[in-house]
Amino acid sequence: MAIIAMTVNDKPVEIDVADRTLLIHVLRDHLRLTGAHVGCDTSQCGACTVHLDGRAVKSCSILAAQANGAKIVTVEGLAQGETLHPMQAAFHEEHGLQCGFCTPGMIMTAIDIVNRHGRPDEATVRAELEGNLCRCTGYHNIVKAVIAGAAKMEAAQ
Amino acid sequence: MNTAMSGTKFGKSQKRVEDARLVRGKGRYVDDMILPGQAYAAFVRSPYAHARIVNIDASAANDMPGVIRIVSGQDLLDAQYPPLPNIWMLHSRDGSEIKAGIRNALATDAARYAGEPVALVVAESREQARDAAEAIAVDYDELPVVADPTRALADGAPQLHPGIANNRAFDWEIGDEAATDKAFANATHRVSITLYNNRLVPNAIEPRAINVQWEGVEERMTIYITHQNPIGMRMLFSAVFGLAAEHKLRVVAPDVGGGFGSKAPAYQEEMAVAFAAKLIDRPVKWTADRSESFLTDAHGRDHLTYAELAMDGEGRFLGLKVHTLANLGGYISFSGALIPTYMYATMLCGQYAIPAAYCRVEGVYTNTCPVDAYRGAGRPEAAYVIERIVNVAAAKLGVDQAEIRRRNFIRSFPHQTPLVYEYDSGSYEACLDAALSLADYSNYAERKAGSEAKGLIRGVGISAYVEACGIGPSALLAKLGGGGNMWESAEVRVHPVGTIEVLTGAHSHGQGHQTTFAQVVADRFGVPMENISVIQGDTDRIQAGTGTYGSRASVGMSAVLNSCDKIIAKGKLISAYLLEVDAETVEFDDGVFSSKATNRTVAFGEMAFAAHAAAAFPTSEIEPGLVATSFFDPPNFTYPAGVYVCEVEIDPQTGVVRVDSFCAADDFGVIANPMIVEGQVHGGITQGIGQALWEQAVYDPDTAQLVTASYMDYGMPRADGIPDFKLTFCETPSPSNPLGMKGCGEAGAIGSPPAVINAVCNALGIDHVDMPATPEKIWRLCQLREAS
Numbered sequence: 001m002a003i004i005a006m007t008v009n010d011k012p013v014e015i016d017v018a019d020r021t022l023l024i025h026v027l028r029d030h031l032r033l034t035g036a037h038v039g040c041d042t043s044q045c046g047a048c049t050v051h052l053d054g055r056a057v058k059s060c061s062i063l064a065a066q067a068n069g070a071k072i073v074t075v076e077g078l079a080q081g082e083t084l085h086p087m088q089a090a091f092h093e094e095h096g097l098q099c100g101f102c103t104p105g106m107i108m109t110a111i112d113i114v115n116r117h118g119r120p121d122e123a124t125v126r127a128e129l130e131g132n133l134c135r136c137t138g139y140h141n142i143v144k145a146v147i148a149g150a151a152k153m154e155a156a157q
Numbered sequence: 158m159n160t161a162m163s164g165t166k167f168g169k170s171q172k173r174v175e176d177a178r179l180v181r182g183k184g185r186y187v188d189d190m191i192l193p194g195q196a197y198a199a200f201v202r203s204p205y206a207h208a209r210i211v212n213i214d215a216s217a218a219n220d221m222p223g224v225i226r227i228v229s230g231q232d233l234l235d236a237q238y239p240p241l242p243n244i245w246m247l248h249s250r251d252g253s254e255i256k257a258g259i260r261n262a263l264a265t266d267a268a269r270y271a272g273e274p275v276a277l278v279v280a281e282s283r284e285q286a287r288d289a290a291e292a293i294a295v296d297y298d299e300l301p302v303v304a305d306p307t308r309a310l311a312d313g314a315p316q317l318h319p320g321i322a323n324n325r326a327f328d329w330e331i332g333d334e335a336a337t338d339k340a341f342a343n344a345t346h347r348v349s350i351t352l353y354n355n356r357l358v359p360n361a362i363e364p365r366a367i368n369v370q371w372e373g374v375e376e377r378m379t380i381y382i383t384h385q386n387p388i389g390m391r392m393l394f395s396a397v398f399g400l401a402a403e404h405k406l407r408v409v410a411p412d413v414g415g416g417f418g419s420k421a422p423a424y425q426e427e428m429a430v431a432f433a434a435k436l437i438d439r440p441v442k443w444t445a446d447r448s449e450s451f452l453t454d455a456h457g458r459d460h461l462t463y464a465e466l467a468m469d470g471e472g473r474f475l476g477l478k479v480h481t482l483a484n485l486g487g488y489i490s491f492s493g494a495l496i497p498t499y500m501y502a503t504m505l506c507g508q509y510a511i512p513a514a515y516c517r518v519e520g521v522y523t524n525t526c527p528v529d530a531y532r533g534a535g536r537p538e539a540a541y542v543i544e545r546i547v548n549v550a551a552a553k554l555g556v557d558q559a560e561i562r563r564r565n566f567i568r569s570f571p572h573q574t575p576l577v578y579e580y581d582s583g584s585y586e587a588c589l590d591a592a593l594s595l596a597d598y599s600n601y602a603e604r605k606a607g608s609e610a611k612g613l614i615r616g617v618g619i620s621a622y623v624e625a626c627g628i629g630p631s632a633l634l635a636k637l638g639g640g641g642n643m644w645e646s647a648e649v650r651v652h653p654v655g656t657i658e659v660l661t662g663a664h665s666h667g668q669g670h671q672t673t674f675a676q677v678v679a680d681r682f683g684v685p686m687e688n689i690s691v692i693q694g695d696t697d698r699i700q701a702g703t704g705t706y707g708s709r710a711s712v713g714m715s716a717v718l719n720s721c722d723k724i725i726a727k728g729k730l731i732s733a734y735l736l737e738v739d740a741e742t743v744e745f746d747d748g749v750f751s752s753k754a755t756n757r758t759v760a761f762g763e764m765a766f767a768a769h770a771a772a773a774f775p776t777s778e779i780e781p782g783l784v785a786t787s788f789f790d791p792p793n794f795t796y797p798a799g800v801y802v803c804e805v806e807i808d809p810q811t812g813v814v815r816v817d818s819f820c821a822a823d824d825f826g827v828i829a830n831p832m833i834v835e836g837q838v839h840g841g842i843t844q845g846i847g848q849a850l851w852e853q854a855v856y857d858p859d860t861a862q863l864v865t866a867s868y869m870d871y872g873m874p875r876a877d878g879i880p881d882f883k884l885t886f887c888e889t890p891s892p893s894n895p896l897g898m899k900g901c902g903e904a905g906a907i908g909s910p911p912a913v914i915n916a917v918c919n920a921l922g923i924d925h926v927d928m929p930a931t932p933e934k935i936w937r938l939c940q941l942r943e944a945s
Contacts (some may be wrong), residue, residue, distance in 0.1 A: 020284075034189035037414070039362045045867035047362055072665035075182035088180040092172060095832050098840065099667030100179030101363040101414030107180065117567015122881075129876035133868065135362050137414050138665045138843030138905075141836055141874035 164680030339474025363414020386704025457531020500535025616920025662702010683748025708900025814938025841905020
C-alpha cells in the first residue's frame with residue numbers, strides 16, 4: 001500500500017492504494033470519476049485517456065503510484081460550470097459521438113492533438129486518432145469534431 | 158398512412174439531447190455503478206476448446222483473501238437451474254426439430270469452446286476475485302477439436318453434443334427447389350461462386366457488464382445490465398431461470414456503450430452472476446475484460462456458401478440456388494438459429510426480380526464461440542452472396558456492373574419474392590442513378606488512368622442491397638419459429654403543466670432515441686423539445702416492450718405517435734368543453750385546439766391542466782388525467798435499400814487496398830433526423846469496410862484457439878484507414894408504419910462489404926477473393942497478375 005498525492009481536476013487528493021493499482025481504477029473506483037472508461041486490456045482502445053501533467057495518457061497503462069505528485073485532468077474537469085470546453089461543444093455540434101462510451105477518451109486525445117498541432121488537417125487528425133477506437137461513428141464525424149474543436153480552441157484563446 | 162409530420166422538429170437534424178451528459182463524462186454505464194455491499198465476480202474459463210471437465214478443486218481459492226463464494230456448474234444443476242434457451246425453433250428438411258445441445262450457464266460435462274465459463278468466484282474486490290479464479294485447479298480431459306464446419310460434418314469428426322450426429326443442428330430449406338431446377342435447365346447462362354463470409358467479433362467498445370442485487374426479504378431482484386432488450390431479459394430471467402417473479406424483477410439497462418446485436422442475447426456469464434447474487438444475497442458485479450469479450454461475445458457471420466445464378470440470353474436472372482454451411486459455434490446461441498435462416502436466406506434475391514429461388518442451410522456445431530446477431534444479422538451475408546454473384550455474372554456476360562443491376566431491378570411494389578418476404582416499397586433505379594452521380598461513375602476511366610500513371614491499380618465496385626427491418630408482425634414471426642412478441646409499446650404521459658414523459662420499450666445504445674422520439678412528440682403536440690423526456694431501459698418504469706435490434710426504432714416511434722394521437726383525440730373532447738363547442742368541430746394544429754364555431758383557442762398546456770383539474774368537463778363522460786398507451790405491431794417488415802459505389806486503389810508492391818472513395822445512396826423511407834441517420838450510415842459502412850479488408854476472428858485449425866483475441870491481433874477499423882464518405886438519401890415512404898420510416902442502423906454494414914470486394918475484384922480482373930482482403934492476400938494476387 002502507498003499514499004498517492006495528486007491534483008485531480010484542480011482538487012488535491014490523497015489516497016492509500018495497493019501498489020498494483022492502476023490510475024484508471026483510482027479515478028473510477030476511489031474518486032468516482034467514471035467518465036474515463038475501461039474498454040480493453042491492451043492499451044489499444046483509448047477510452048481511459050486522461051491528461052497527466054498536460055499530456056494525454058492511457059490511464060489503464062499508468063500505475064497510480066507513477067502519478068504521485070502529478071496534475072490529472074479528466075473529462076469531468078473540462079467544462080467550466082455550464083460552459084462546455086470548446087472540444088466538448090464541437091463533439092456535440094458535429095455529432096462526433098453515438099453511444100458515448102469512447103467519447104471521454106476521444107475528447108481528451110483531441111485536446112492533446114490540438115495542443116500539439118494547433119489547427120491540424122484531416123490527415124493529421126486521422127493519424128493521431130490511431131490509438132482511440134470507436135465502433136459507432138466510423139470516425140467520420142469525430143474527425144470533423146476535432147478539426148472544428150481546434151478552431152474553437154484557437155478562437156477561445 | 159400519415160407521413161405528414163409537418164412541424165419544425167421531425168425530419169430535421171436536431172442536435173442530440175443525450176450529448177449533454179455524454180460529453181461531460183456523466184454517462185451512466187453499468188460498470189460505473191457501485192452498490193452498497195458490492196461484491197465482484199470473476200470467471201474460471203476453459204483454456205481448451207474441447208475438454209471433459211473431470212474435477213474442479215477450489216480448496217486453495219476458498220481460503221484466499223476476500224473470497225465469498227465459488228460457484229460451479231454442479232451448483233447450478235443441484236439448484237435445478239435450467240440451461241440457456243434457444244428462442245428460435247426450426248424444422249429441418251426432413252421435418253425433424255432443430256437439435257440444440259444443452260448449454261448451461263457454467264459448463265458442466267464439457268467445455269465446447271475456448272473461454273467457456275466453467276466456474277465463478279465472488280469476492281470483495283475485483284482483484285481478489287481474479288486472483289482466486291486463477292487459483293482454482295480444474296482437471297480437464299482434453300478432447301479432439303474441430304473449428305471448421307466442413308470438417309465438423311464429416312463422418313469421424315469430433316462430436317460436440319451427445320446424440321447430435323455429424324454436429325448438424327439443422328438442415329433447413331426455403332424456396333421451390335423444383336421450380337429453381339427448371340429455371341436452371343432453361344437458362345442460357347449459368348454462373349457460380351464459392352465464398353466465405355468471414356467470422357467477425359462485434360467489439361462494442363463497452364464490454365458486457367452486469368450488476369445484480371437480490372433483496373431476500375421481498376424476493377426482489379434488480380439487474381443492471383448493458384443490454385439491448387431489458388424487458389425481454391426480465392421475461393427470460395424470470396420465466397426461464399426463476400430468479401424472481403416477473404413482477405418482482407427489475408431489469409435496468411442504463412447508458413449502453415454500443416451493441417450491434419452482441420448485447421441482445423442471453424449469455425452464460427450474466428445468468429451465472431444473477432444466480433450467484435441470489436445465492437449470497439449480496440450485489441454481484443461482473444464486467445468483461447476485452448479478452449473475455451473477444452472469446453465469448455457472440456460472434457457474427459461465418460458462412461461458407463456455394464451459389465449459382467441462371468440467366469437468359471440478355472442477362473436477365475431466371476433462378477438462384479444457394480447452399481450455405483453456417484458455423485453455429487459450440488452451442489446454438491440465443492437467436493443463433495434465426496440469423497442464418499429467416500434473416501439470411503429470405504433476403505437472397507436482393508433488389509432483383511428473380512422468379513425462382515431455393516436455399517439450403519446446414520447449421521453446424523464447431524469448437525468456436527457461439528454465433529448470433531451482428532449488425533445486419535443475416536442480411537449482410539445475403540447481400541454479399543447476391544451482390545458478388547451478380548458481378549461474376551456481369552463479368553461473364555461482358556455487361557457493366559451498373560447495367561446488369563438496372564436490367565434486373567424490381568420495379569413495382571409491393572413485390573412478393575419467392576423467399577417468403579413481400580417488399581413494401583422502393584425506387585431501386587433512382588437510388589442507382591443517385592449513387593452513380595454522386596460517385597461520378599461516368600468519369601471513372603480518367604481516374605483509373607490517373608492511378609495507373611502512379612503505378613497503382615484502381616477498381617470500382619457497386620452493390621445494391623435490400624434488407625428487412627422493423628421486425629414484425631408478431632403472428633408472422635411466430636409462424637416462422639419465433640415466439641412472436643414483435644410489437645413495441647409506448648406510453649405518453651402529459652403532466653398538469655404540459656410537460657411530457659414518453660416511456661418506450663425501445664432502447665437506445667447509441668442511436669439517439671432520446672432525441673428522435675422527442676422529435677415525433679414535439680411536432681405532433683406542437684410543444685418545445687425541452688418539455689419532453691424520453692424514458693427507456695428500466696422495467697420498473699416501462700412495463701412492456703421488445704427493445705432495439707434489427708433497426709426497430711420505426712416500430713417504437715410508431716407506438717409513440719399512436720399514443721400522441723390518443724392524447725390529441727382526448728384533448729379535442731376536453732377542449733370542446735373549454736371552447737363550448739361540439740367536439741366534432743374541434744381541430745388541433747401546432748399546439749392549439751380550435752374550432753370554426755368560435756374565435757377562442759385552447760393551447761396544449763391549457764388543455765393538459767384542464768384534463769388534470771377535471772372541473773371543466775363531466776368526469777362521468779371523460780376520465781380525468783392525460784395518459785395514453787399504445788402497442789404497435791407492424792403489418793410487415795420494412796425494406797430499406799440502397800446502392801453503394803466504392804473505388805479502391807491497390808498498391809501492387811505492398812498489396813495494401815486503400816478505399817479512395819465511398820458513395821452511398823440509401824432509401825430509409827422517411828427520416829426522423831438526417832444528422833443521426835448519416836452518423837449511423839458512417840458507422841455501418843466503416844464496419845463493412847472493416848469486414849471486407851481487415852477483420853476476421855481466426856481460429857487455429859488444430860487447437861480451435863482464437864488467435865485474434867485482442868485489439869493487437871484483430872483488424873479493427875481505425876480513423877486513418879477510413880475515407881471521407883459521400884451520402885445521399887432517396888426517400889420512398891414505407892407503408893408498414895404510420896411514419897413511413899424504414900430503418901438505417903445496419904444498412905452500411907450490409908451494403909459495403911460487397912461494394913469493396915467488387916471493387917477489389919474489378920481492379921485485379923478476378924472473379925473472387927475472400928474477405929478480408931488483407932495486404933498479404935492481395936499482394937499474392939498481384940504477383941499472379943504480373944506473372945500472367
